[in-house]
Amino acid sequence: MAALPKFFSPSASNTYQQCPLRWKFRYVDKLPDPPGVPALVGTFAHRVLELLCEEPAPQRTSARAKELARQVWPEISGHKDFQALDLNDEEQRDFRWRSWKAIEGLWDLENPSEVDVLSTEKRMRTELSGVPFMGIIDRLDQAQDGTVVTDYKSGKPPRVADRDHALEQILLYAAAVEAETGERPVRGQLLYLGKETLETEVTADRLADCTGQLASIWSSLNKDCAADTFAASPGPLCGWCPYAGRCEDGAKEIKRRLAAGRMRQDAPALKLI
Numbered sequence: 001m002a003a004l005p006k007f008f009s010p011s012a013s014n015t016y017q018q019c020p021l022r023w024k025f026r027y028v029d030k031l032p033d034p035p036g037v038p039a040l041v042g043t044f045a046h047r048v049l050e051l052l053c054e055e056p057a058p059q060r061t062s063a064r065a066k067e068l069a070r071q072v073w074p075e076i077s078g079h080k081d082f083q084a085l086d087l088n089d090e091e092q093r094d095f096r097w098r099s100w101k102a103i104e105g106l107w108d109l110e111n112p113s114e115v116d117v118l119s120t121e122k123r124m125r126t127e128l129s130g131v132p133f134m135g136i137i138d139r140l141d142q143a144q145d146g147t148v149v150t151d152y153k154s155g156k157p158p159r160v161a162d163r164d165h166a167l168e169q170i171l172l173y174a175a176a177v178e179a180e181t182g183e184r185p186v187r188g189q190l191l192y193l194g195k196e197t198l199e200t201e202v203t204a205d206r207l208a209d210c211t212g213q214l215a216s217i218w219s220s221l222n223k224d225c226a227a228d229t230f231a232a233s234p235g236p237l238c239g240w241c242p243y244a245g246r247c248e249d250g251a252k253e254i255k256r257r258l259a260a261g262r263m264r265q266d267a268p269a270l271k272l273i
Contacts, residue, residue, distance in 0.1 A: 002028045002225040007125060007134035010169040013217050018237060023221075024230040025243045033242050035081055036268070037095060042154035044069075044076045045102035045193060046138065049152060050120045053112060053139060060112040065103050102154040105194020116142040124176040129215040137173050146186035149173045149202075157192045166190060167200045171210040174202045239267030 005012065005027055016023040025031045035043070051068045052060050073096070076082055087095060106112060118140040125134050139150040151170055158166045170188030178184040184207075190198040200206065224230050234253035244250045251273040257263035258270070 002228045002230075004222060004225050005132075007132045008214070008218055008221075009134045010172055013214060016217060016221055019233040019235075019241070020221075020224055020230040021232040021247060021249075022241060022243060024224075025246065028225075031243060031246075034084055037085060037087075037098075038155060040076070040082055040085070041095065041099045041102060042152075044072065044099040045154050046152055047072050047075070048099075048103050049106060049112075050138070053115070053117045053120050057113045057115070057117075060115075062104060062107060065106075066100075069100060069103060102193045106152075106191065108194050109191050109197050118142050118147070124173065124180060126176050126179040128172065128175050128179060129211040131211075131214050131218040133172065133176055133214070135169075135173055135176060137177070140177070140185075143186065147177065147183060149177060149185050149188040151188075151190050153190050153192045155192070157196050157198065163198060167198060168210050168213070171200060171202065171206055172214060175207045175211050178207070236262075239263050239269045241269050242272075244269035245272035 002024065012023065012027060015026060026033050048065055048068045051072070052065050055064060077092075085091075119137075120139050122137040122140055123134075124137060125132075127133065137149060138152050141148040141150055149170055151173070157163075167188065167190065170190055174185040174188050184204075185202050188200050188202055192198070232247055232249040234249045236257070238244055238247075238250040238253045239257070241247070241250055244254060250269070254263060254267070254269055254273055263270075
């Protein structure tokens with residue numbers, strides 16, 4: 001029998017939905033799942049924007065963001081996950097440029113000096129539909145009509161068909177805010193830095209749908225943990241799974257897709273099988 005986690009986060013839920021076996025490798029076996037360049041670009045951008053939005057509103061300028069980026073850089077470059085990437089000088093310059101474009105992309109979506117920021121990096125631990133939920137909200141804002149839950153994204157916006165799924169995270173955060181404070185946020189927004197903003201109204205029906213889905217996933221996880229049986233879910237993401245060398249189904253899927261010309265030659269998992 002595998003132990004259930006004390007808390008269930010949106011990222012853990014997404015990992016389980018994608019592949020229960022990958023969830024088991026990461027959260028039960030505690031095997032390393034090192035972030036790649038895109039994830040660390042997001043970490044860098046998030047940290048700078050967190051510090052920027054803690055500044056008094058008039059000081060939230062692009063110039064101040066550059067100063068903060070220079071201050072944060074040693075924190076990023078000295079981290080073991082960054083050093084494990086083993087980037088050469090040119091690759092490091094590209095990393096810093098990509099990070100800055102993400103940071104600067106905030107001004108394509110809003111003027112941060114005009115946002116009434118209530119809090120940044122707010123940690124939430126509460127119960128949602130019987131699930132012990134944990135999450136960190138990038139930003140809570142005060143608008144004229146109520147509280148707004150804001151989350152930064154440094155990657156590409158999802159396809160139209162996947163947008164409702166992408167917004168589930170922000171709705172779960174809104175549900176956590178309501179559970180903890182008694183106040184329901186009016187909106188949630190995903191800021192895809194430099195690209196576009198996805199918004200959703202926060203309603204009782206939408207919160208019920210999202211928390212109900214979370215409860216269903218949690219119930220399925222409970223059953224897998226009790227039986228200590230976690231199925232693999234082979235698919236295109238196997239090429240980017242750090243556990244491909246431990247997963248027979250994943251290795252077969254990668255080889256099948258490679259033979260069919262449906263796997264990128266630079267997929268990291270190719271080195272593991």
